[in-house]
Amino acid sequence: MTVRARYIRDGVMRSLLIASTLFIVVPLLIIISYVLINGIGALNWNFFTVELGSPARAMQGRPTGLAHSIVGTVIIDLMALAFAAPVGIAAGIMLSEYPDNPINPPLRVLSSTLNGMPAILMGLLAFALVVRPFGGFSAVSGSVALAFVMFPIIARSVESVLRTTPWSLREVGLALGLPRWRVIISTVLPAAKTGILTGVLIAFARAAGEAAPLLFTSFGQNYMNLDPGRAMDTLPQRLYSLAISPYREWHAMGWAAAIVLLVFVMTCFFVARLVAGRFGTRADG
């Protein structure tokens, strides 16, 4: 092949790659700017400080906002993370570091089943496991539903990250006579922590945008509530109910809620990258 032909082929491949990147990025930018254009007008101080209340408030021009939904989202998502992260990381370690353990085949089936399940079924699961036995909708049941969404994502990413850490790391520890669990904690996990953190944050961001699992678990709330034993509001679910409501003012608030949710999720990713970058350089040095 001549050099000229190689240049041509290089050019073709390069433009194909650029085209496919644009194909992904442009619609994303369109969606984000569309949300911004529609919602920016409804973003004001009240939006972050006042509770929703009845639609009459919006129609009569009285202050109304989504303070309770923002607070609820943070509480429910963090509780879900607290449920799912330890279990998910433990499952990932199990699958990667103890491949022969008899617990693994069922664990793998469970994890991939959960991963393929539609999110609304997680809600149904949490409804049957938590809401019905305790006789009422609650933030905790919403967190359990979201934890089911997070768990398989965390378990899978932890497993694949651990698999990519070099065997020599483990061999060093084992050669020094350390037990296996000690090797995992002292050498494997620290080496893989950036990847683990990324996986956890991806799971977190994915669950933060879910509305379906929360419909019949955390249920929705029109007022501020910090009690995890009672119904609580979340942004994705409130966004949905605002969007299908008959009120123009609520539609505008729905767009604004979409902006806040987008910023929330994007901040998670940004912080994750920042933290990961820092730890990464330190480990190298």
Place this chain on the structure above:
Amino acid sequence: MKTNRQRALRTAGFSVLGLAFVLALGLTATGTQLFAGGSAEGNPARAAGVALEGAGASFPAPLITAMADEYRDYTGGRITVNYQSIGSGGGIRQFIEQTIMFGATERYLSDEQVAEIEASTGGTAFNMPITLGSVAPTYNIPGVDTGLVFTGEVLVDMYRGEITHWNDPRIVELNPGVDLPAVPVQIVHRSDGSGTTNVWTDYFSKVSGWWADNVGFGTSVDWPRGTGANGNEGVAGVVQTTPGALGYNSLVYATLNDIPYGAVINSSGETILPDLPTTSAAANIDLPADTRVSITDTPAADGYPIASFAWVMVYERLDANSAIETREQAEELVRFLYWTITDGQELSEPLDFARLPQAAVDRATDMLRRLTWNGEAVGAEVIAAIAQR
């Protein structure tokens, strides 16, 4: 060799994991404790305020949530009522599942449902009227505004395909002076289960033997023809974008969104445009004690014929509902519900809701008086105490 940095890193990793574990355990413990209900009396922060949970029909949701807003101010922020609009079907379902303290529905509980509740809880379930609603025929005919006149028979024949064009002689005869174009009728109906559909088809079944025999009524039916759309907003959307469309919407929805709607000739031969007084008037009939009655095709001469109550559902034995944990909650629920049918009714007109007629308020009060908590007549006590004030 371990450097200090490595050690620090490992400790950091450890503590993150540890923290997550502790957090998870702590939260689970708190959650369980709260669920158990044990902390309800013990925790002063919770005892200070009472939270009531309800859910159901979307039609009365603007009124009930506005009542909740007003009641919270009225009680100085002590009582919070959280009402979520999930539809009549969802409201009945969650009421039977006992995940909410009260439900709301546009379709009263069936005899079977009441019988099941009586068998399982040892008390009945009340359907307490809270407000009234009308369903209006909405249309999109070029050049025709609100006020086109229909009869029940004409509406049925349009929905079953006997009348196919807007300039059909039977429509022209009802509307002298209106220039009706030769546009085909495009039927729109709800695709989701809906209390609005129940009212609409209940009326159809009363005015047409054919409809009663072949289609019947319910929250969703097997439509002879037409396009399905999801929710009030879906039907409104299709009607507004389809010339020649005929659909049906809650009156509040039609007026709120400026959709043209028609008048219907009632059983007394009067042409009635749906509005608040004609909706209230439709309920001005002999009400049975349990108010489980359809008021479509009302015998009231000044009543709009496609109207219905919206009901709040409560268990007679409040203690039998697992969503209600304490006597205090039960008392506050009675107090709130009594307020909604008395002072709370003042909120109706400004929000485009029809006020309950006195007969319905009386029936509702009788129901609240019968509510009990572990055999004690909580309802009667609360209402007597309010009356003494």
